[in-house]
Amino acid sequence: MKVYNADAPNPRRVRIFLAEKGLDTDRVDVDLSGGATRTPEFLKRNSLGHVPVLELDDGTLITESNAICRYFEEIHPDPPLFGAGARQKALIEMWNRRIEFELLMTVGAIAQHTFPFFSTRLRQVPAFADAQRETAREKWIWLDGEMSDGRPYAAGDEFSVADVTAMAAIQVSEFVDAQCPADLPHVTAWADRLRSRPSWSA
Amino acid sequence: MKVYNADAPNPRRVRIFLAEKGLDTDRVDVDLSGGATRTPEFLKRNSLGHVPVLELDDGTLITESNAICRYFEEIHPDPPLFGAGARQKALIEMWNRRIEFELLMTVGAIAQHTFPFFSTRLRQVPAFADAQRETAREKWIWLDGEMSDGRPYAAGDEFSVADVTAMAAIQVSEFVDAQCPADLPHVTAWADRLRSRPSWSA
Numbered sequence: 394m395k396v397y398n399a400d401a402p403n404p405r406r407v408r409i410f411l412a413e414k415g416l417d418t419d420r421v422d423v424d425l426s427g428g429a430t431r432t433p434e435f436l437k438r439n440s441l442g443h444v445p446v447l448e449l450d451d452g453t454l455i456t457e458s459n460a461i462c463r464y465f466e467e468i469h470p471d472p473p474l475f476g477a478g479a480r481q482k483a484l485i486e487m488w489n490r491r492i493e494f495e496l497l498m499t500v501g502a503i504a505q506h507t508f509p510f511f512s513t514r515l516r517q518v519p520a521f522a523d524a525q526r527e528t529a530r531e532k533w534i535w536l537d538g539e540m541s542d543g544r545p546y547a548a549g550d551e552f553s554v555a556d557v558t559a560m561a562a563i564q565v566s567e568f569v570d571a572q573c574p575a576d577l578p579h580v581t582a583w584a585d586r587l588r589s590r591p592s593w594s595a
Numbered sequence: 596m597k598v599y600n601a602d603a604p605n606p607r608r609v610r611i612f613l614a615e616k617g618l619d620t621d622r623v624d625v626d627l628s629g630g631a632t633r634t635p636e637f638l639k640r641n642s643l644g645h646v647p648v649l650e651l652d653d654g655t656l657i658t659e660s661n662a663i664c665r666y667f668e669e670i671h672p673d674p675p676l677f678g679a680g681a682r683q684k685a686l687i688e689m690w691n692r693r694i695e696f697e698l699l700m701t702v703g704a705i706a707q708h709t710f711p712f713f714s715t716r717l718r719q720v721p722a723f724a725d726a727q728r729e730t731a732r733e734k735w736i737w738l739d740g741e742m743s744d745g746r747p748y749a750a751g752d753e754f755s756v757a758d759v760t761a762m763a764a765i766q767v768s769e770f771v772d773a774q775c776p777a778d779l780p781h782v783t784a785w786a787d788r789l790r791s792r793p794s795w796s797a
Contacts, residue, residue, distance in 0.1 A: 457692040
C-alpha cells in the first residue's frame with residue numbers, strides 16, 4: 394500500500410500518526426501547488442482532489458486523514474491512539490472532533506478564505522475569514538479553560554489522535570497568525586509538550 | 596445513563612443511531628430555543644452549549660453526536676454501524692466524514708449564518724451562507740456522481756453511520772431550501788431509501 398502525501402496539514406496528520414505508531418509506509422509525494430491533485434488521474438483516486446489518499450494493494454482508495462489513521466489503528470493497534478474500551482474511545486472521539494471543529498477548521502478557514510491557493514478550490518468569503526480570526530481567539534480561551542484540570546493531553550493522560558489533530562491545528566494557527574495567546578498557560582504547556590515529540594517534524 | 600436531547604439535527608443523529616440499534620435510552624429533552632443549553636448548569640455538562648450530551652452513570656460526560664454513537668457501538672456492537680474489519684471501518688469513516696464535511700456542514704452553515712437563533716451563538720456572515728448555498732448544489736452533483744455505481748448506501752452494501760449523518764444532512768438541506776436537485780437520480784433514490792426507514796422519524 395501507499396499514501397499520497399503532500400506538504401499540507403492533513404497529510405501531516407497521517408505522517409504524525411504513522412510516526413507515533415512507529416510505522417513506515419510507502420509515500421508518493423504530489424506537488425500540491427503545481428496542481429497535481431487536480432489532474433484527471435488524481436481525481437480518479439479522490440474526486441474531491443484532496444490529499445492524503447491511502448491506496449491499498451487491492452486498489453481500495455481511502456481518503457480523509459482520520460479514516461486513513463483509523464485503518465492503521467486497526468491493522469496496528471499498539472499503541473492505541475483511538476483509545477481502548479467504550480468510555481475512552483468515546484472521549485477520544487469527542488476530543489478529536491472538538492479540536493478539529495472548534496480549532497483546526499476555524500484557523501483553516503482563515504487560510505482557505507484568504508490565500509490565493511484556494512481561490513480556485515472554493516468560494517472565498519474574506520469576511521468569513523475575519524470572523525474566524527476573532528473566533529479562533531475565543532476558542533483558544535475556551536480550550537485553556539477545558540485543560541485547566543492539568544491533564545497532559547487533549548483527552549486525558551494518554552497521547553491520542555486528538556493530539557495529532559491538535560498538532561495540525563497549532564501549526565496552521567501559526568501559519569495564519571491566529572496562534573494561541575501566550576498568556577493562556579494550560580494550552581501553552583500542552584502545545585509545548587506536543588512540539589517536543591519527535592513526530593512533530595514527521 | 597441518559598442523553599440530553601433536543602429537536603435539532605445532531606441530537607437526531609443519536610436518536611436515529613439508537614433506533615437502528617434497537618436501543619432505548621433515557622432522554623432528557625431540553626428547550627433549545629428557550630436557552631436551556633446556555634444555563635450555567637448545562638454549560639457544566641458541555642462548555643460549548645451544544646446538544647446532544649451523553650451522561651454515563653459514573654458521571655462521565657460525552658459530547659459530539661458521533662462520539663456518543665461510537666460509545667453505543669462499543670457497548671452494543673450489533674448491527675455494526677461503524678463497520679467490521681479495517682477496510683470497511685475505514686471506508687465508513689471516510690464516507691461519514693465526506694457526508695458530514697461536504698454536505699451537512701455546507702447546508703448547516705446556511706442556517707447558522709442566516710437564522711436569528713444563531714445570532715448570539717456565532718459570528719454570522721450572510722455572504723458565507725450565500726456561498727454555501729451555491730456550494731451545496733455542487734456537492735449534491737458530486738455525490739450523485741460518486742453514487743452512480745448503484746450502491747444502496749453511502750459506504751457500500753450496508754447501512755452505516757454515514758447514512759445516519761446523511762439523514763441529518765437531507766433534513767437540514769430541506770429546511771434551508773438547498774435540497775438535492777430532483778434530476779439527480781442516484782442521490783434521489785438513496786435519499787428515498789433512507790426516508791423509508793422507520794428510524795427516519797426517530
